[in-house]
Amino acid sequence: MFMKVFMGIAMVMATFCWGPGRASAETELLVSAASSLTDSFKEIGKAYETKNPGVIVRFNFAATGPLLQQIEQGAPVDLFAAADQQSMDKAEKGSFILPGSRTDFTGNALVLISPVNMSVVKGLADLQSAQVLKVSMGNPESVPVGRYTKAALEKQGMWEAVAPKCVMGSSAKQALEYVMRGEVEAGFVFATDAVAVKDKVQVVAEIATAKPIVYPVAVVAASAKQEQAQAFIRYLKGAEGQAVLTKYGFKKI
Numbered sequence: 001m002f003m004k005v006f007m008g009i010a011m012v013m014a015t016f017c018w019g020p021g022r023a024s025a026e027t028e029l030l031v032s033a034a035s036s037l038t039d040s041f042k043e044i045g046k047a048y049e050t051k052n053p054g055v056i057v058r059f060n061f062a063a064t065g066p067l068l069q070q071i072e073q074g075a076p077v078d079l080f081a082a083a084d085q086q087s088m089d090k091a092e093k094g095s096f097i098l099p100g101s102r103t104d105f106t107g108n109a110l111v112l113i114s115p116v117n118m119s120v121v122k123g124l125a126d127l128q129s130a131q132v133l134k135v136s137m138g139n140p141e142s143v144p145v146g147r148y149t150k151a152a153l154e155k156q157g158m159w160e161a162v163a164p165k166c167v168m169g170s171s172a173k174q175a176l177e178y179v180m181r182g183e184v185e186a187g188f189v190f191a192t193d194a195v196a197v198k199d200k201v202q203v204v205a206e207i208a209t210a211k212p213i214v215y216p217v218a219v220v221a222a223s224a225k226q227e228q229a230q231a232f233i234r235y236l237k238g239a240e241g242q243a244v245l246t247k248y249g250f251k252k253i
Helices: 002-018 035-051 062-072 083-094 124-130 144-155 159-163 172-180 191-196 226-237 240-248
Strands: 028-034 056-061 079-081 103-108 110-115 137-140 167-170 185-188 200-207 211-217
Touching: 028 035, 028 062, 028 103, 035 056, 035 079, 035 159, 035 226, 035 240, 062 079, 062 083, 062 110, 079 226, 083 144, 083 211, 103 226, 103 240, 110 144, 110 191, 124 200, 137 172, 144 159, 144 172, 144 185, 159 167, 159 200, 159 211, 167 172, 167 200, 172 185, 172 191, 172 200, 185 191, 185 200, 191 200, 211 226, 226 240
Parallel strands: 028 056, 028 079, 137 167, 137 185
Antiparallel strands: 079 211, 103 211, 110 185, 110 200
16 A cells, blocks of 8 residues: 555656646646546636636546545645545644635535446346346545445445445546446446446436535645645636536536
């Protein structure tokens, strides 16, 4: 685990600090964000750069758990956008985020999906059928969508029956890819992930979660660009940033 985290930090530093075409330290904003935010944040980043000449926004997308580990180990990050409150709680408890900078900026939903050419799963109860051999989900130990999924299934009294069939992904995107490739009969992902590949997967049902899916963002305490990071958060929560998030299927909070 230590080696994986160390390699992750090295990759972040290589991308952000030593990569070709590197911007000056005064103009480069480094954002570690949950993988489910990839498409929306890329668009938001470009729009923000257009409105703020001289500022370059770079992203590091991965599962929230590994991103937090990188920050804990000293990765040079200015902003942390998580897919769940638990991860940000941990960051706040460890004093890795700037006090008072934490804020919620968008929401999501949990959905059950299946490959577009399969009809074995038509509802949540079908996951207990002998015809369903594999179900993908994010690993609850490190992936927020996995934690939401496990809690939802426990609430429905189905976790013990479905758990042996689960194929754990290292991120929300990986859980989605298993379904896209037809390697599983069904999978649990964020609604925004399913929207992005609606030609390859079908949404079977939206699943009620034990807690609302709300994304928090905060300035990293070790950042040397805290004012720029706060400005990006304001843009993210403003009309333009929210419009982009809505476009990609995220929910207003």
